[in-house]
Amino acid sequence: MDNRSGDMQVFVKVVETGSFSATAQLLHMSPSAVSKLVSRTEKRLGVQLFKRSTRSMALTTEGRAFYDSCVRILQDIDEAELSVAQGFAQVRGLLRVNVSLPLGQHYLLPLLPEFQGLYPDVTVDISLSDAKVELQRDEVDVAIRMGRLNDLSYRARHLGRSRKVIVAAPDYLARHGTPREPSDLVRHRCLAFNFRRATDEWPFLVDGKLVHLAVQGGMLTNNGETLRQLALDGLGIGRLGMFHVYDDIRRGALVELLPHFNPSDVEEITIIFLNQKHVPPRVRAFIDFVVERLAPLLAINGGPPP
Structure with missing residues (x-):
């Protein structure tokens, strides 16, 4: 046996x-x-x-x-x-959560007091990182990530979609000028990521064709929150999720650039967990909570097409 x-x-x-x-x-x-x-x-x-x-x-x-x-x-x-x-699923135990830094800092962390109020017996161990995560290797119960799910060992629930937008601070544009078409970016300082999986090419729709434009600049970073701050400080032009810079654009701290050249530059936002027959009650409760609370915020702040 x-x-x-x-x-x-x-x-x-x-x-x-x-x-x-x-x-x-x-x-x-x-x-x-x-x-x-x-x-x-x-x-x-x-x-x-x-x-x-x-x-x-x-x-x-x-x-x-x-x-x-x-x-x-x-x-x-x-x-x-x-x-x-x-006679009921008691929600308790240690819950390990990993979420990208921008999404975690601006959206998930403000929701945690409510989750803890609903489930006081769950201990939340949360990590904020833009690095690639492997659930089993990194001992993570739940992760929230951008992009398509390609690993069949994971399951996912859809949270929303967000446009990727090109942004810069008014101060930067005053000093360096405003690009009017994608090719103008070759003369600008473009902020980028230093991930191995990151690409230094930005997609644009030019004359009905998808074009990937190589960009470069003087700053690299490993997370979206730092890149956003570099853009706010006027150090260059960045490409970030609309959900991340929605409030910055609305209050005029950042300006969206070339919106009509990238209408199809959209990324999926999902919550992922292991593909197992029995999902622990603490994991199921957290996923349901996040879908209910976070999805409506992303629907608003993800930004409609230009």
């Missing part, structure tokens, strides 16, 4: 107690039974979980990764059993 969850429980206790004998005493087993169970798990996985010596043992890199996964799986099992026993 498959009893991998039981094996995981024993393994986790060995890690937490630091010894086979202490685990055996805690779980009413013999030390030899605990040792055999760990060895059987290592054989099944094809990796060494512990570095053993006569006086001590320590987790290997693979052992640490397996331990972290086991803790999360066992927590999900406990939550599932508790929800059935109590």
Whole structure:
């Protein structure tokens, strides 16, 4: 009979107690039974979980990764059993969230007090980063990202769409002039990202054809919030999501440039999570909350086509 969850429980206790004998005493087993169970798990996985010596043992890199996964799986099992026993899905536990810096700072963080009020037993561990995230590797339950979902191991729910817009501060335009067509950008300082996946070409619709224009400038950064600030400070022209600079344009701190040359430059905004049969209650509750609260804001601030 498959009893991998039981094996995981024993393994986790060995890690937490630091010894086979202490685990055996805690779980009413013999030390030899605990040792055999760990060895059987290592054989099944094809990796060494512990570095053993006569006086001590320590987790290997693979052992640490397996331990972290086991803790999360066992927590999900406990939550599932508790929800059935109590007749409802109790929303509790640790929720790890990763969101791009602009979206997190301007939209998600202001919503968290309401979420915590609704679900006080959920501990939210939130990271803001524009870097690419891999849910399992980075131990993330939920991520909010821009762009199409290409990984079949993830599921996604649609939050909205946002135009990418070319913007600059009035001060920059006063000093360097206003570009009237895309080709004018080659004479301007264009702000860009330093991601490996980033491109230094901006798409424009010229005479009915899609053209990718190479741009360059004196500033690179790893996140959209810094790029926005550089644009606000008059250091160059940037290409950012309308949701990100909507208020800046409305109050005149930034000016949208070349709007009729990029009407199809649109990106999807989605909330992604692992493609698994049973979604933990804490994850499901957070996703439903974000879709209900965030999607209407993005529909307004994503900006209509020019």
